[in-house]
Amino acid sequence: MMQSVNTIVIVTLTLALLLAFYRLVRGPSLPDRVVALDLISMIIAGMLTASVIRTRQPVLLDAVTVMAVVSFFGTIAFARYLERRSLSDE
Amino acid sequence: MSELLTAAFLLVGSAFMGIAALGLVRFPDLYTRMHSASKASSLGVGCLLAGVAIAYPTAMVIAKCVLVLLFVFLTVPVAAHMIGRAAYLLGVPLWHGSVADDLKGRYSEDRSTLSSD
Numbered sequence: 001m002m003q004s005v006n007t008i009v010i011v012t013l014t015l016a017l018l019l020a021f022y023r024l025v026r027g028p029s030l031p032d033r034v035v036a037l038d039l040i041s042m043i044i045a046g047m048l049t050a051s052v053i054r055t056r057q058p059v060l061l062d063a064v065t066v067m068a069v070v071s072f073f074g075t076i077a078f079a080r081y082l083e084r085r086s087l088s089d090e
Numbered sequence: 091m092s093e094l095l096t097a098a099f100l101l102v103g104s105a106f107m108g109i110a111a112l113g114l115v116r117f118p119d120l121y122t123r124m125h126s127a128s129k130a131s132s133l134g135v136g137c138l139l140a141g142v143a144i145a146y147p148t149a150m151v152i153a154k155c156v157l158v159l160l161f162v163f164l165t166v167p168v169a170a171h172m173i174g175r176a177a178y179l180l181g182v183p184l185w186h187g188s189v190a191d192d193l194k195g196r197y198s199e200d201r202s203t204l205s206s207d
Binding site: 016 | 093096097100101103104105107108110111112114115120123124127128131132134135138139141142145146148150151154155157158161162165166168169170172173175176177179180181182
């Protein structure tokens, strides 16, 4: 049973990754792309969490921690950059 | 029993991640997309971490899961708020069907501060 559950989880997360990548490519404005990147890194953190079950390696949780931290700081940096750009345009 | 719970949490979590990505594609403007992406994805990661914590009930794994969960639940709303604020300052348009914009006109003179009146 666990085998098929793992397959379903990986397929669903991959579909989610493709949808988010569509928004990253298509997204009309730059903040849209930043939101898509944020969701992509969250989905990758979820994929790593699912691989803990699949590979029986709980040490992969450290990678999930790193992914969450990188996602947060990347989004914050993009937001600061966008905000400063909007201020200097005026 | 714990295997069933783990499978259920994994399926629910990945379903929420899929719903978040679907909302990111289907919603009409940036602000609704952001709401879908931030809320559903943090719940999805939370469910996946709960599944791992049930599958490996040792102190170390549970501590790491709780740590990541707290970090995600604290930082995702902050990041979404900052993106939304930056997008509003950039002038990203709202969906034409939006009924409320409480910030309209408040940023017009001095773009860095919000007038309260």
